[in-house]
Amino acid sequence: MSPLAIREVWKGYGGEPVLRGVELDVQPGSLTAVLGHSGCGKTTLLRVIAGFERPDRGAIALADRTLDDGRSYVPPERRSIGYVPQEGALFPHLSVRENVGFGLSRRERRGQTVSRLLEMVGIAPLAERLPHELSGGEQQRVALARALARAPQALLLDEPFSSLDASLRGHVREEVHALLRAQGVTTVLVTHDQEEALSLADLVAVLRDGRIVQRASPAELYEQPVDERLARFLGAVNVIDARFEHGTARTALGALPLRRRTAEEQGAHAQAGAHTGTVMVRPEQLDVRRREDGDAAAGAADGLRGRVEQCRYYGHDALLHIRAEDDQGAQLLLARVSGEHALAAGTPVSVAAHGPVAALA
Amino acid sequence: MSVFAPTASVPGRWARAWSGRRRWPLVSILGAGIATALVALPLLFLVVEAQRSGWGEVRHLLLRHSVAVLLWNTVRLALACVALCAVLGVAGAWCVERTTLPARRVWAVALVLPLGVPDFVVGFGWVSIDHALHGYLAAVMIMTLSLYPLVYLPVAAALARGDGGLEDAARSLGLGPWQTFWRVSLRQIWPALLGGCLLVVLALLAEYGAFEIVQYRTFTVEIFTEFKLGFDTVEACALSLVLVALSVAALASEHALRGRVRGGRVGAGASRPARRIALGRWTAPALAGVALLVALALGVPVGALVYWMARGSSSTLPPASIVAALAHTAEFSAAAAAIATALAVPVSALALRHRNRVTLLVERLAHLPLALPGLVVALGLVAFSVRYAFALYQSAPELIAAYAIMFLPLALVGVRAAMAHAPVHLEEVAGSLGRRPAAVWMRVTLPLIARGLAAAFALVFASAATELTATLLLHPTGVNTLATQFWAYASELSYGAAAPYALLMVAISAAPAYLLTRRLAGVAPAERAL
Numbered sequence: 001m002s003p004l005a006i007r008e009v010w011k012g013y014g015g016e017p018v019l020r021g022v023e024l025d026v027q028p029g030s031l032t033a034v035l036g037h038s039g040c041g042k043t044t045l046l047r048v049i050a051g052f053e054r055p056d057r058g059a060i061a062l063a064d065r066t067l068d069d070g071r072s073y074v075p076p077e078r079r080s081i082g083y084v085p086q087e088g089a090l091f092p093h094l095s096v097r098e099n100v101g102f103g104l105s106r107r108e109r110r111g112q113t114v115s116r117l118l119e120m121v122g123i124a125p126l127a128e129r130l131p132h133e134l135s136g137g138e139q140q141r142v143a144l145a146r147a148l149a150r151a152p153q154a155l156l157l158d159e160p161f162s163s164l165d166a167s168l169r170g171h172v173r174e175e176v177h178a179l180l181r182a183q184g185v186t187t188v189l190v191t192h193d194q195e196e197a198l199s200l201a202d203l204v205a206v207l208r209d210g211r212i213v214q215r216a217s218p219a220e221l222y223e224q225p226v227d228e229r230l231a232r233f234l235g236a237v238n239v240i241d242a243r244f245e246h247g248t249a250r251t252a253l254g255a256l257p258l259r260r261r262t263a264e265e266q267g268a269h270a271q272a273g274a275h276t277g278t279v280m281v282r283p284e285q286l287d288v289r290r291r292e293d294g295d296a297a298a299g300a301a302d303g304l305r306g307r308v309e310q311c312r313y314y315g316h317d318a319l320l321h322i323r324a325e326d327d328q329g330a331q332l333l334l335a336r337v338s339g340e341h342a343l344a345a346g347t348p349v350s351v352a353a354h355g356p357v358a359a360l361a
Numbered sequence: 362m363s364v365f366a367p368t369a370s371v372p373g374r375w376a377r378a379w380s381g382r383r384r385w386p387l388v389s390i391l392g393a394g395i396a397t398a399l400v401a402l403p404l405l406f407l408v409v410e411a412q413r414s415g416w417g418e419v420r421h422l423l424l425r426h427s428v429a430v431l432l433w434n435t436v437r438l439a440l441a442c443v444a445l446c447a448v449l450g451v452a453g454a455w456c457v458e459r460t461t462l463p464a465r466r467v468w469a470v471a472l473v474l475p476l477g478v479p480d481f482v483v484g485f486g487w488v489s490i491d492h493a494l495h496g497y498l499a500a501v502m503i504m505t506l507s508l509y510p511l512v513y514l515p516v517a518a519a520l521a522r523g524d525g526g527l528e529d530a531a532r533s534l535g536l537g538p539w540q541t542f543w544r545v546s547l548r549q550i551w552p553a554l555l556g557g558c559l560l561v562v563l564a565l566l567a568e569y570g571a572f573e574i575v576q577y578r579t580f581t582v583e584i585f586t587e588f589k590l591g592f593d594t595v596e597a598c599a600l601s602l603v604l605v606a607l608s609v610a611a612l613a614s615e616h617a618l619r620g621r622v623r624g625g626r627v628g629a630g631a632s633r634p635a636r637r638i639a640l641g642r643w644t645a646p647a648l649a650g651v652a653l654l655v656a657l658a659l660g661v662p663v664g665a666l667v668y669w670m671a672r673g674s675s676s677t678l679p680p681a682s683i684v685a686a687l688a689h690t691a692e693f694s695a696a697a698a699a700i701a702t703a704l705a706v707p708v709s710a711l712a713l714r715h716r717n718r719v720t721l722l723v724e725r726l727a728h729l730p731l732a733l734p735g736l737v738v739a740l741g742l743v744a745f746s747v748r749y750a751f752a753l754y755q756s757a758p759e760l761i762a763a764y765a766i767m768f769l770p771l772a773l774v775g776v777r778a779a780m781a782h783a784p785v786h787l788e789e790v791a792g793s794l795g796r797r798p799a800a801v802w803m804r805v806t807l808p809l810i811a812r813g814l815a816a817a818f819a820l821v822f823a824s825a826a827t828e829l830t831a832t833l834l835l836h837p838t839g840v841n842t843l844a845t846q847f848w849a850y851a852s853e854l855s856y857g858a859a860a861p862y863a864l865l866m867v868a869i870s871a872a873p874a875y876l877l878t879r880r881l882a883g884v885a886p887a888e889r890a891l
Contacts (some may be wrong), residue, residue, distance in 0.1 A: 051793075076789065077794075077795045081793060082794075083790060085789070089786050101792065102796070149794075150794065195375070360708060
């Protein structure tokens with residue numbers, strides 16, 4: 001089976017285009033997260049895929065069937081694409097059972113399909129309730145069961161967990177993830193929550209200003225974002241001056257190996273010899289050691305000398321703001337240490353870094 | 362095509378307005394087109410008819426001395442009634458919503474119920490017990506007692522949902538209760554008060570029956586009489602243009618006075634209901650005042666009807682069947698309510714679902730009858746049918762069309778509120794679940810808006826069933842409705858014969874009036890203004 005393919009899709013509502021040539025392939029059975037700030041065009045993209053909106057330009061195909069290419073157009077009800085909008089959008093006048101069975105034929109509704117689905121999402125005892133009698137998490141599960149009832153070829157989830165309480169969110173997210181894995185349904189999920197995207201998806205596509213700026217596995221995205229703005233969106237980051245030499249970056253924190261992709265890119269430049277730039281070091285790549293007073297005189301061959309300026313304590317870990325004492329282009333560093341190693345403000349420390357780093361364009 | 366300003370882009374604005382959505386909602390466009398044409402028809406033919414004699418003649422007609430008298434009569438009546446309705450409406454709403462008045466829930470309903478008594482029935486009730494009542498003061502009293510609920514309803518709704526936090530803040534900043542009322546509370550209810558006053562003015566401009574009963578000559582009475590006596594459509598249509606101009610002026614001044622004031626809240630945080638002011642030793646006077654108002658507005662007219670009905674009375678008119686009149690009323694009103702509601706659905710759906718300049722213009726146009734008194738709508742249709750389709754003149758379809766046009770704005774209020782219960786994303790989800798648009802409409806949209814549609818239907822039905830002016834002009838010869846039969850008896854002073862017809866009309870419109878107090882408070886008092 002061929003993937004869900006989105007080709008050069010443009011869409012606007014009279015003013016500035018919202019989507020500007022979006023390209024995306026979603027492999028069968030995989031979960032792709034479209035990550036972006038609110039207003040970046042995420043929901044518009046989903047609505048175009050579902051067929052609620054028609055793109056101004058571009059084409060959409062699913063399993064070798066053209067859904068919309070400007071000339072031919074398949075309406076939503078014939079696309080076999082399930083859609084779970086924000087807040088679930090259950091039909092308020094229908095019971096849970098009727099909601100789940102909505103897309104099924106009369107004969108299918110009488111069979112076991114609905115009961116099996118309710119069982120699957122764990123809401124069988126609530127079958128006769130009306131939507132307003134359900135909690136947010138339960139509504140979300142009903143909406144999912146309803147979308148899965150017709151065994152769609154693809155499933156679209158629009159910020160499915162954002163309306164849930166923080167305490168409930170993680171739990172429902174895990175359940176939905178397990179369910180989608182078990183069903184093996186091709187899924188596109190849009191979210192503004194980078195943690196959600198990184199933890200759930202096989203592949204993350206970052207949508208910014210109507211374009212996909214990067215499409216990569218969660219780990220690759222986190223470790224090698226295309227630019228500093230994306231790096232900061234995905235989590236805290238230290239940007240440090242570096243000199244590139246033969247696959248290594250020489251920095252105030254020592255010589256650090258470059259990641260492969262970065263190294264290849266730098267290889268082209270390196271023909272002319274060494275040159276300078278910046279690298280990205282995540283806070284958890286820094287090793288922080290308390291510096292005894294005696295060490296001061298001994299010099300610090302193994303790390304950058306600094307002092308803890310501030311300590312944000314989160315329980316499981318702590319984020320240290322460290323002010324470097326020598327002036328080598330790294331004034332303020334962020335370091336993540338485990339909670340038990342939190343250091344009080346004012347503590348003298350030495351900082352080293354480990355692991356490969358990515359150069360920033 | 363000047364509305365569609367050409368732009369440099371290709372495809373143009375017009376094409377893009379419709380290309381955004383997946384399908385042309387053909388049925389909706391058709392329905393909205395019919396609604397627009399229907400609404401534009403009376404005004405169009407009014408103008409065509411009026412200029413038949415040439416504009417010079419029209420100007421001559423309008424500059425007659427009597428026109429100035431009529432204008433003065435109409436304006437001084439409007440000023441007095443608006444002032445009195447505003448005072449009574451705000452005072453009543455304030456007592457019910459913001460004080461510890463005893464039996465508040467009873468008064469909340471009783472103060473609105475006069476809305477269910479047609480103005481000409483109020484006039485009839487008062488005059489039937491005191492024949493000396495006539496002229497300016499009688500007109501002011503009767504219209505004030507009939508129309509103050511139009512101010513009371515929106516103001517009470519605004520007070521009920523108002524934020525008590527603002528008043529608390531004013532008190533903490535050193536303002537006394539009266540200063541707080543003038544500087545804070547009144548600002549909050551200002552848009553509701555203005556809206557209510559506008560409805561009062563529009564109702565006054567449209568009224569015929571009550572003024573005929575108390576022998577007070579306004580524009581509407583004059584036009585009606587001239588047309589009935591002389592059957593001069595040209596002259597009647599020319600005078601009607603003044604009436605339309607007055608209505609438009611009222612709408613425009615309300616718009617200007619409302620300005621940029623917003624009644625809503627600024628900032629986040631939950632709104633708190635206001636504290637009620639303890640009346641203390643003012644309890645008895647307040648209670649007496651509210652009771653007196655209800656007694657005068659509701660007790661006297663309904664009491665008079667019951668009295669005359671119990672006394673019975675013979676009439677010199679041929680005996681008429683009240684059952685037949687009721688059947689005709691129900692038939693015409695139900696047809697009109699069905700048409701108005703059905704036309705309001707596509708207009709609202711397009712304006713909400715396919716929002717662009719064209720659909721918004723259509724929605725605005727559909728509200729045009731707000732500025733058209735029933736008499737004007739009727740004259741426009743008469744002009745049309747007499748010149749171009751005589752078979753329609755004084756036929757049932759013509760009367761039904763007049764009702765449907767007059768009460769389309771009322772249906773729109775109800776249908777728009779109903780559409781809010783069927784958000785578009787539910788239809789989209791239903792589509793993604795494999796349902797075709799017609800099935801989505803039947804299984805999702807219709808069940809969700811059915812209650813709202815029923816309410817809109819009921820409001821239009823009751824308004825049409827108690828309509829007098831247009832009915833007198835358009836009803837098929839020999840076919841009497843409750844209103845026309847009542848009018849026939851009342852005109853020859855057969856009070857006992859007329860009373861049952863009036864009581865039936867009160868009964869028919871009492872239910873929607875009660876409904877208003879419960880569900881549509883604040884938005885639907887347009888009923889009587891139409």
